[in-house]
Amino acid sequence: MEWQAVIDNPLLHDLPFKIELNKWGKILMSPASNNHGRLQYLIGSRLERGKGGGTVIMECSVQTTDGVKVADVAWASDAFIAENGFQTPYKVAPEICVEITSPSNSKAEMEEKVQLYLAKGAKEVWVCDDRGQTRYYAHIGEMERSREILDGF
Numbered sequence: 001m002e003w004q005a006v007i008d009n010p011l012l013h014d015l016p017f018k019i020e021l022n023k024w025g026k027i028l029m030s031p032a033s034n035n036h037g038r039l040q041y042l043i044g045s046r047l048e049r050g051k052g053g054g055t056v057i058m059e060c061s062v063q064t065t066d067g068v069k070v071a072d073v074a075w076a077s078d079a080f081i082a083e084n085g086f087q088t089p090y091k092v093a094p095e096i097c098v099e100i101t102s103p104s105n106s107k108a109e110m111e112e113k114v115q116l117y118l119a120k121g122a123k124e125v126w127v128c129d130d131r132g133q134t135r136y137y138a139h140i141g142e143m144e145r146s147r148e149i150l151d152g153f
Contacts, residue, residue: 001025003061003068003089018059021067032102035130039100040072043128047075047096050149055081060097061089064116071097071117075148093120096148100128124148 006012020028044056060074068089076094084090097117114125114137128134136143
């Protein structure tokens with residue numbers, strides 16, 4: 001299945017799940033809790049305040065070497081938006097991609113997503129647990145804090 005087919009399929013519009021595609025075009029679904037949605041909002045608000053410009057995107061789809069992955073929250077600079085608009089999915093990752101872990105996510109899955117977003121051009125990838133504890137990653141590896149947002153999340 002291609003990403004546009006997922007977007008266009010009316011049966012998939014109102015699912016209470018985050019949908020992604022693996023590299024073989026199979027649909028992967030992760031249920032989202034209300035706390036998950038709360039954290040998306042808080043992180044998005046923090047990115048908006050901390051960056052002072054650019055665009056915050058919830059459920060940001062990125063074409064990776066392992067299919068379409070959907071960052072829970074992303075921040076894209078004005079330059080990124082000028083170049084890429086709001087194409088779906090993005091062929092390159094916005095500067096900051098954030099994943100909020102769900103009980104169904106394994107550590108290996110999250111580590112793989114970090115590498116996939118970085119390989120597609122993200123400057124940082126944040127992984128946030130259900131308590132709001134965040135780990136920050138860049139091409140140099142795991143960092144103590146974000147270099148993009150001085151006080152992180």
